[in-house]
Amino acid sequence: MSNILVLGAGRSSSALIEYLLEQSAGLNCTVTVADQNPESARQKTGNHPAARPVGIALEDAAAVEQLINEASVVISLLPPTLHYKVALSCLKYGRHLLTASYVNEEIRSLDLQAKEKGILILMENGLDPGIDHLSAMKEIDSMKEKGGVLKSFRSYTGGLVAPESDNNPWHYKFTWNPKNVILAGQGNVKYLENNKFKYIPYQQLFARAEEIEIEGEGIFEGYANRDSLSYLKLYNLNDVSTFIRGTLRKSPYCRGWNSLVQLGMTADSFEVDNPGNLTWSQFADSFLPEIPGKNIEEKFCLALGLAQDAEEFKMIRWTGLFSDEVCPVKKGTPADYLLSLFEKKFVFAQGDKDMIVMQHQMQFEIKKQSENINATLVVKGDEKHSAMAKTVGLPLGITAKLILQNKIKLTGVQIPVMKELYEPLLKELEEKGIRFKN
């Protein structure tokens, strides 16, 4: 009897674990779910006969190794920094490893050893990265077979709140790591447009977000991700002149966020001086030029050249940034302060539904004609699982099944860009309601 090990039973694991337990009888396998919080593992597995929930101390290397040794396939939902150690144990015992995290140089360096051992280390096999690769490569390969060449590729993904749970002026709630949302875009953004390398500094990133209308869903804004260029090689694209990967937010999120970026409030590089009773309006005031006789709201609008009825201004006022409430944070960077401000306002409450939106905008050249293809995915959360849990977890679950069924022969460190993966994965995802519309 085989065994699948799921490391980490956090909020995006529910759909994956349910799927694996559903498949367990057919696969004749057990499913071990290990989490630092054993209660979390038990909750996610219910009383399923194939389930083996366990508590585990991640720092107990021997215990983690023992679990890996007992599995045929390991799925790691742990924080990305822990994947390398898990991968080393998988190599040691010859176990396959699947994750939804970005591959890095450290993991990539294990490619040859993984091939020698005959195991697959499949990275970027969740939603974004994951379903974006699967769906893009399917379109690109299918046009290639017909003689088409990809000229332009723009792809945006957002983890958002579903319309029925959207009740704030930012049209956003935290359905994912909140600090990452606060720090989004810090770093160097690079992409390719009209055969030119383009660089966007942080202070321009949100101001330059592109407006994107998605049929039936409204107006969104897309801002570019850090480094799109590494995918040119991974997608085997030689003739593409525009290639951008980005993040989607519901309009006018980026306009509001841009005002905080401009003022430096998202900085994570120094600590705010707080005598202990700093209020939110005092915090805000620290980032504004001193203008005698003006109140905090007036100073804010003057600093950014906004009218007092500007949407950005109303969005910021809604957060409580201009209030006389004392900041709960006493020590931290400006980004830590913003995190605590927004954590109270962007609460994804019990019963709230989330939504995943992904759109590829592709332009091909085929028989000297230009052909545009837009492929759009909209997934909404339901009573049982969030859209995030479904779209991150199911690609991992389906891949684990295919491995146990001996339907995947790949070895080495890979990302899911090959037909061997995207064909069966997209087919089964469609059956689960995760379906692109052209």
Next chain:
Amino acid sequence: MSNILVLGAGRSSSALIEYLLEQSAGLNCTVTVADQNPESARQKTGNHPAARPVGIALEDAAAVEQLINEASVVISLLPPTLHYKVALSCLKYGRHLLTASYVNEEIRSLDLQAKEKGILILMENGLDPGIDHLSAMKEIDSMKEKGGVLKSFRSYTGGLVAPESDNNPWHYKFTWNPKNVILAGQGNVKYLENNKFKYIPYQQLFARAEEIEIEGEGIFEGYANRDSLSYLKLYNLNDVSTFIRGTLRKSPYCRGWNSLVQLGMTADSFEVDNPGNLTWSQFADSFLPEIPGKNIEEKFCLALGLAQDAEEFKMIRWTGLFSDEVCPVKKGTPADYLLSLFEKKFVFAQGDKDMIVMQHQMQFEIKKQSENINATLVVKGDEKHSAMAKTVGLPLGITAKLILQNKIKLTGVQIPVMKELYEPLLKELEEKGIRFKN
């Protein structure tokens, strides 16, 4: 016979070396001038009988130590990173050390040892830092004696080009480390204003430059330096509600520079992709949003919301940034590219004169009345020495003389904020034409 050692005979050493040689007979001392380039040392010392020019390999620790051992006072004009090693040798042989560089934690940690050895390690004893401390503390102490309390302090210094040599739209030439000028303001800027801590992010720094008119010299712009707050303690200020130290440029320099900052062209954190024949206009284009049918100049103006007759636009066009000339740099950060662009345009040519401008804007409270004092220093370069060489070098030279005359009893790691230093130093600087006007 005593001996003064000058380490480094670069472009700001001339006035210092001339001064020390002038004083050598009265002090009954010799002056050793050591530089990696012996020719440089010889040129600066002429055939003066008291001079001992030597070539030295800085990596030859034994040779440097030997020179330090032979001196009574060491003046280091070496790059700041080398001062710590020099200070350790000074401690070893019990020699005094003077520099014009900022004190750091490493140097500060030698305070107790220096006191035990009875030597003075005097840092920040040039222009800025240096003359700014001397002159500010003189005003502050003199008002204190009369019962006045400093409430507000704004101090700006600029190393600029003299009006007679000013022939470009930026009113600026490189009279100091050019890469530092390109990177100026990167980091976190903090100051105190109306009893509030204020933070300025890089993207706001040049846009928020204050306009400052200096009588007889025209309109300048002052932008805040990185960290003003550490001086509150060093100046022994308890009641000040506004404290800002900053850098001066001739207007409209900051407006022009701001446009490059906004577009991300001053970044030093990633390398530009250059196929080998990148032109300046292609370099610029990489930082601009793609707008079909617009040329590079139009894209630039649209990206920044500038009219085509805007002064900023004309300043940038003058640099050659929109030209089809191939960039001489092949590998480097955006900042490296800008450096090579501006190095050709901000040339401080043979015969050009430089100018130092410093202004303290102080507000005191005395007998419940408010009193404003502006102290302004303008120094111009002459046929023999640049203003920079005079203002950086003379405080060091005069201090060395006072030490040999046994007129300074200070020991430990210090910066020149005490009467024992500012009184004789400012007096002699005045005699040399370096004089503040109130």
